[in-house]
Amino acid sequence: MDDNFMAQVAKWQKEPFDKETQEKVTALLNNPKALEDAFYTNLSFGTGGMRGIMGVGTNRVNRYTFGRNTQGLSNYIKKKFPNKQAKVIIGYDCRHQSDTLAQTVADIFSANDIHVYLFSALRPTPEVSFAVRELGAQCGVVLTASHNPPEYNGYKVYWEDGGQIVPPHDNAIIEEINATQFSDIQFVAKSENITSIDKEVDEVFQDACVANGRLGNGDRSKLKIVFTSLHGTSITAIPAVLQKAGYSQVYIVDEQAEPDGDFPTVDSPNPEEPAALALALQKAEEVNANIVIGTDPDADRLGIAVRNQKGELELLNGNQTMIVMTQFILEHLKRDQNKAYFIGSTVVSTPMMEKLASYYNLDCKIGLTGFKWIAKMIEDYPDEAFVGGGEESFGFMVGDFLRDKDAITSSLLACEVESTALSNGETFFDQLLKAYEAFGLYQEKLVSFVKKGKEGAHEIKKMMDNLRKTPPSEIDGVVIETIEDFKTGIKLDCKSGKKEKMTLPKSDVIIFTAENGTKVAARPSGTEPKIKFYFSVHCPFNNRLEYTALRSDLIDRIDRMCVQLGLTA
Numbered sequence: 108m109d110d111n112f113m114a115q116v117a118k119w120q121k122e123p124f125d126k127e128t129q130e131k132v133t134a135l136l137n138n139p140k141a142l143e144d145a146f147y148t149n150l151s152f153g154t155g156g157m158r159g160i161m162g163v164g165t166n167r168v169n170r171y172t173f174g175r176n177t178q179g180l181s182n183y184i185k186k187k188f189p190n191k192q193a194k195v196i197i198g199y200d201c202r203h204q205s206d207t208l209a210q211t212v213a214d215i216f217s218a219n220d221i222h223v224y225l226f227s228a229l230r231p232t233p234e235v236s237f238a239v240r241e242l243g244a245q246c247g248v249v250l251t252a253s254h255n256p257p258e259y260n261g262y263k264v265y266w267e268d269g270g271q272i273v274p275p276h277d278n279a280i281i282e283e284i285n286a287t288q289f290s291d292i293q294f295v296a297k298s299e300n301i302t303s304i305d306k307e308v309d310e311v312f313q314d315a316c317v318a319n320g321r322l323g324n325g326d327r328s329k330l331k332i333v334f335t336s337l338h339g340t341s342i343t344a345i346p347a348v349l350q351k352a353g354y355s356q357v358y359i360v361d362e363q364a365e366p367d368g369d370f371p372t373v374d375s376p377n378p379e380e381p382a383a384l385a386l387a388l389q390k391a392e393e394v395n396a397n398i399v400i401g402t403d404p405d406a407d408r409l410g411i412a413v414r415n416q417k418g419e420l421e422l423l424n425g426n427q428t429m430i431v432m433t434q435f436i437l438e439h440l441k442r443d444q445n446k447a448y449f450i451g452s453t454v455v456s457t458p459m460m461e462k463l464a465s466y467y468n469l470d471c472k473i474g475l476t477g478f479k480w481i482a483k484m485i486e487d488y489p490d491e492a493f494v495g496g497g498e499e500s501f502g503f504m505v506g507d508f509l510r511d512k513d514a515i516t517s518s519l520l521a522c523e524v525e526s527t528a529l530s531n532g533e534t535f536f537d538q539l540l541k542a543y544e545a546f547g548l549y550q551e552k553l554v555s556f557v558k559k560g561k562e563g564a565h566e567i568k569k570m571m572d573n574l575r576k577t578p579p580s581e582i583d584g585v586v587i588e589t590i591e592d593f594k595t596g597i598k599l600d601c602k603s604g605k606k607e608k609m610t611l612p613k614s615d616v617i618i619f620t621a622e623n624g625t626k627v628a629a630r631p632s633g634t635e636p637k638i639k640f641y642f643s644v645h646c647p648f649n650n651r652l653e654y655t656a657l658r659s660d661l662i663d664r665i666d667r668m669c670v671q672l673g674l675t676a
Contacts, residue, residue, distance in 0.1 A: 179284030270482025339404030378410025
């Protein structure tokens with residue numbers, strides 16, 4: 108173990124750290140590997156803020172690491188808004204320690220003479236984004252680890268536009284945090300600077316969700332919906348929003364309705380994982396439901412299942428859901444001919460979004476992974492109206508009344524698609540097939556590998572380095588046409604050798620595109636100890652009777668590519 112690492116351990120064994128923390132650090136001395144993992148680095152901000160395992164140490168979530176974040180953020184806020192008392196919104200989810208950590212964060216802001224509006228109980232993450240703008244706050248913080256395992260918690264920061272922090276604020280805030288010592292943290296609250304909020308914001312938020320998501324014209328009373336919150340926060344909003352919108356047949360999965368940070372009925376509270384929706388699918392068959400909706404613990408991602416051509420419930424991926432819902436919005440949008448519109452997506456999401464935009468004669472702006480970049484588009488293009496958009500990882504945003512992915516409004520929108528389709532003798536799945544007929548049949552797949560701890564971080568780095576040093580020349584027998592390396596900011600034309608600079612911010616992402624349009628992207632996760640590989644393949648689609656066979660062929664192509672790249676378990 109190096110001296111700097113052990114120096115940090117020594118500091119945590121004395122003041123300003125409390126006795127309990129000191130004792131836990133001392134106990135870790137008996138487990139060198141666990142000690143190293145807790146202290147070898149500092150938790151840092153990634154794609155969706157800061158996330159980590161709860162415990163003592165610089166690489167863990169605790170009152171001191173989050174306290175240091177909050178003190179540094181307080182310092183930055185006071186520098187940016189010197190002539191007024193700034194306001195901060197604080198929300199939290201169902202995670203262990205979320206409520207106590209939220210109170211600690213509130214105390215520190217208040218001690219720094221920043222007025223805090225603290226939600227009285229757990230709330231969906233999108234409601235925090237909404238509240239920042241609704242209450243005219245300069246900043247927002249939500250304590251959540253989204254869909255990560257139970258041992259995680261996290262710290263997500265919003266700026267005054269309601270979007271997550273992006274340049275230049277993110278780097279400036281990180282500099283303030285790095286310049287803050289643990290002894291600088293002001294833990295003693297000024298109670299007069301803390302205001303509790305709940306129903307007065309809930310009502311306005313839910314009404315806004317209905318106003319933005321209720322776009323269809325179907326008979327809502329006939330739609331049968333099965334909904335699960337997966338033990339998370341959406342139970343506080345989705346049933347009420349669906350009821351306000353006119354849906355009366357909503358069947359809640361009772362076993363998963365109670366918020367619980369242990370997520371006892373699932374291995375992973377992630378709607379991207381089919382197993383997470385198993386209970387909901389079972390209930391849907393019992394009641395003959397038309398649609399199944401499940402959300403992650405902080406209610407910013409949604410997974411859905413709908414009836415396919417055979418009448419069977421089929422789980423859709425994030426790209427499929429995004430395409431159908433975006434097209435539905437565009438079909439129902441009353442466009443002002445004097446105004447420019449755009450949709451948004453990310454570099455690892457389906458290329459169908461760009462084809463969709465071209466068909467409807469509007470722009471599709473593409474950003475890096477993470478909804479903060481879509482929110483930034485809204486700020487960067489104030490003369491253009493954002494319609495909606497999303498990313499492959501089951502996130503979607505309807506309009507710009509809030510500035511983060513939003514499973515509340517998106518769940519309503521999914522029901523609007525289904526109820527409108529049913530009134531026309533069709534289904535949600537039919538709308539997906541129509542999109543494939545118009546733009547081609549696309550099949551995407553995400554392959555992830557978990558690499559935990561210090562050794563895992565090194566292994567992920569090595570895998571990314573190898574892809575850069577020895578990139579594939581072909582994939583599934585088709586020549587690679589371009590290589591986009593977002594870390595260097597260079598796009599290479601493999602045939603001509605020509606290089607051009609890319610306009611997006613630098614990030615540890617590399618994308619290979621073959622001559623037939625096949626795409627393979629690789630990136631380390633910004634929120635979990637994972638490396639992710641994204642595949643996108645497509646083919647012409649003219650006959651719905653061929654859907655199953657063609658889709659199977661595309662899946663086989665992806666499987667062959669995984670073998671070629673050594674991405675098999």
